[in-house]
Amino acid sequence: MGNKSKKELILFTLPALIMVSITIYLPFVISSYYSLTEWNGISKSAKFIGLQNFKTLFFNNSQFLNVLIFTGKYTFLFMLLSNVMALILATFLVQKIKTANILRGVFFVPYIMSMIIVGFIWKFIFSQGFARLFEITGWGFLNLSWLGNAHLAFYAVVFVGVWQQLGFYIVLYIAGLQAIPEDVMEAATVDGAGALSRFFRVKLPLLGPSITICLFMSLTNGLKVFDIILALTQGGPGGATYSATLDIYREAFQYNNYGLGSAKALVFFLIVLIMTQIVLTISRRNEVEV
Incomplete structure (x- = not known):
């Protein structure tokens, strides 16, 4: 590579590096510093207290552990339902049916909507829509307090999250299924493999890259649910649906405890980093190349 090419490379990459540093790396370093301080976000200076915030977090703050448990349960169920349902629907939608393109659009529409708007729509449905449907149909599950009961609220949140994100994973799985060579499937059919055998022994292993991407995306989307x-x-009833991101947001911006909020954010970042690396490593080991 000549000197001119090196200069061009530096010239074109430098703006991107500067922007990434300003928006990601610099705030991360600043937040790491504030995790070692006691600061309310208003005073001009922050009081340095060392690891006291982390001691408080691990030994005197049982709520954060409950928040992490809820986030873990939500993420696991969100990943499971999103990937299983998306794979089943994608397998159906790659078939040669007249309404396939229309159905793809129908499933993808919720994904392009704002999550806040989706949340308010479903809040109205759970509180008033279901009540009206119960009057018409008499079905008992429609009369349940889906957002007022701690146990049911968890499943309501998972359902809405899966409903909103499902179209994205369907698109990824459709792309993976369409990339499988036809001659491979024809060879499996000639060898006498049935429909289920072709799916589990041929299609599923060849979908390794798509599965890896979908697992990674669903993991990160589940962990950062907000x-x-x-x-x-809003975290209710009784704090039963507090996610880690919501807890960090309230600690820092509502309770004005930026030091402890930054400590929570740093701990959560490390948890997310470890979990994503584990999922990526396991998924990549099971990938099969055509």
């Missing part, structure tokens, strides 16, 4: 919970339950 908007839907804020619109649906």
Whole structure:
């Protein structure tokens, strides 16, 4: 590579590096510093207290553990339902049916909507829409307090999250299914493999890259859930649907405890980093190349 090419490379990449540093790396470093301080976000200076925020977090703050447990349960169920349902629907939608393109659009529409708007829509449905349907049909599950019961609120939040994100994963799985060579499937059919055998022994292994992407995306989307919970339950009832991101937001911006909020954010970042690396490593080991 000549000197001119090197200069051009530096010239074109430098603006992107500066922007990434300003928007990601610099705030991360500043937040790491504030996690070692006691600061209300208003005073001019922050009081340095070392690791006291982390001691408080691990030994005197049981609520954060409950928040992490809820986030873990939500993420697991969100990942499971999103990927299983998306794969089933994608397998159906790649078939040669007249309404396939229309159905793809129908499933994808919720994904392009704002999550806050989706949350408010479903809050109205759970509180008033279901009540009206119960009067018409008499079905008992429609008369349940979906957002007022701690146990049911969890499943309501998961349902809305899956409903909103499902179209995105369907598109990814459709792309993976369409990339499988036809001659591979024809060879499996000639060898006498049935429909289920072709799916589990041929299609599923070859979908490894798509599965890896979908697992990674659903994991990160599940862990950072915020908007839907804020619109649906605001963490209620009784803090039963507090996610980690919502807890960090309230600690820093509502309770004006930026030091402890930054400590929570840093701990949560490390948890997300470890979990994503584990999922990516396991998924990539099971990928099969054509």
